[in-house]
Amino acid sequence: MNSSSLSDTPPTPASTDNFASISGKSVRPGDRIFLGLSRGSGIALLVIMAAIAAFLTYRSVLAISGDKANFFTTLDWNATGTEPKFGIAVLAFGTVVSSVIAMAIAVPVAVGIALFISHYAPRKLASTLGYVIDLLAAVPSIVYGLWGALFLVPHLTGLYGWLDDYLGWTGIFEYGDGAARSLFTVGILLAIMILPIVTSVSREVFLQAPKMHEEAALALGATRWEVIRMSVLPFGRSGIISASMLGLGRALGETMAVATVLSPSFLIGKSLLDPGGGTFAQNIASKFSEADEFGQDALIASGLVLFVITLLVNGAARLIIARRKEYSGAAA
């Protein structure tokens, strides 16, 4: 069926015996090899995915069955010795909280920048900016981590003292005098890290908004904001969602930037500004060097949870986009 375009071609009257034998019933050997190779690569990809799930699950089962405490609710990570007790409660909390903070900061700002580039900036500036943003998306995460730990953290103490003064009564924004190596800082850094990618995807979508709609709105006397609200944003909504999910996926799995900035502890603190907490990826990176084989299995178990969470997030994003595509019609 795949090679129907070839085998269905009727042999031309002018064709010699040689040709007829090739284009007759059997597929040419070259085609068969090539199809086999390319289909094989596709299957290899599937096999790799299956293997990732299978092996991580296998090692995780080993770890969780050796865990003397509840894997999901324990507030401790002690995977050595005869009585290993470890759980992912703190990690799950820290991962979710830091990613939510990152999304809350990054998505509005990124949409703002994307709109700036697509609809507000002078044209020359806009194309340069788009280029620069794309380049920034390529800056390695370890560089963000280094910058966050050595530059951002010392600069945030003032802001945190301020937040403590005015919002300290909420409990969430209480702040002692330590270094600002907290989950909130991680959230800010993650927001800065995912800005370029969210911006660049949203900008692509905004630029594709139908010009006719915009001009129609302008002709009716709409202001620029009304044009954006009525024709650009509705068109770009699914794009913004998919961009955000892409960013969320990165924020959830980010390792090095968190490992350098956060000062981890296995407590769920009330305040977001005080140091402490942890994320899945950060915990794996910082606990790995001192872990024995069982300890590594325990880390693999936490990695499996992270894997499942990112799969769910990506799946949700794809569902949203697929549903939007069906009735928007504009993407066609």
Added chain:
Amino acid sequence: MSTLTDRTQVASGGTPLPVSLKQARLPRWTPPVLALVAAGAGCGIGLGAGLDSKIQWGLITALLYIFGTYALSAAVEGGRQAKDRLATSLVWTAFLLAVIPLASLLWETVARGIKVLDGYFLSHSMGTLPDAMPGGGIYHAILGTLEQVGLATLIAAPIGLLTAIYLVEYGRGKLAKTVTFFVDVMTGIPSIVAGLFILSVWILILGFGPSGFAGAMALAILMMPVVVRSTEEMLKLVPNELREASLALGVPKWRTILKVVLPTSIGGITTGVMLAVARITGETAPVLLLVWGAKTINSNPFEDAQQSLPLYVFQQWQQGSEASYDRAWAAALVLIAFVMILNLVARGIARWKAPKSGR
């Protein structure tokens, strides 16, 4: 509103006057002047209240500007215009707020990295140098990164390319749909999970030690979906007429793909592969789990621990002395420069060899 009613009265009075249809607008210089005033006020408040963090100054300025513009515009121009101005100032502030940290990141890296970056730094390894001492270099890390990324590309590029060819040229039915779906899923795998997978198979189950090759396999997993996606996009841009013309001449399908489809899209494919390379070059997490890092030169990627640039940055940061911070910044600068050059060259190729789509 009042001007409008006046105008209608005049019109109904039967004397068509050349009245201006424009509503009252703020002069063009208002936003910049307001911004200056807000900045002045922000700095004033910051100085007066003794706020030591410049971030606070910026936030106060931004708030003052946004509300100032809104209030002024609401008073002079009316509600709809005020909303428009509010959106404009929010978009501008968002842009400025975001540019500052990103610019600072680049600036800090360059300014702090340039200090120890010289020929010696690039051509020597750490050797037996104590961590707190100045000196040493990143030769071993550059070598390790090049080998690991090279091996990863050797694994991932052919598989990714062939998968994309399968999806575009052959793919119909269930298998193709499944592959497409899982390529998307694979794009979202956190790098540390890819590292853990190789760790569980290669090191824990098969019993190999850490090596550059182990890291390369994890990097290859991260690279494959990126290559598939970008190649797929490029192959889809090749006009169908080219394929049909070639097939109509009796050229076998596989030769059509190799001689017509691939050459047409080779620019875009190269770009995609290079961007994928740039992406995995900066990956630290899998390298940390699988390659471990070394202080001396190990040119054999198949045996024993190696160093890599991102991991070197991380380990120097962990040492926590002034000298090692300097080295970390310098290595980060080299890493950024490498990734940026790859990006620029890749985009240059894309522009230079852009396929002429038939539409």
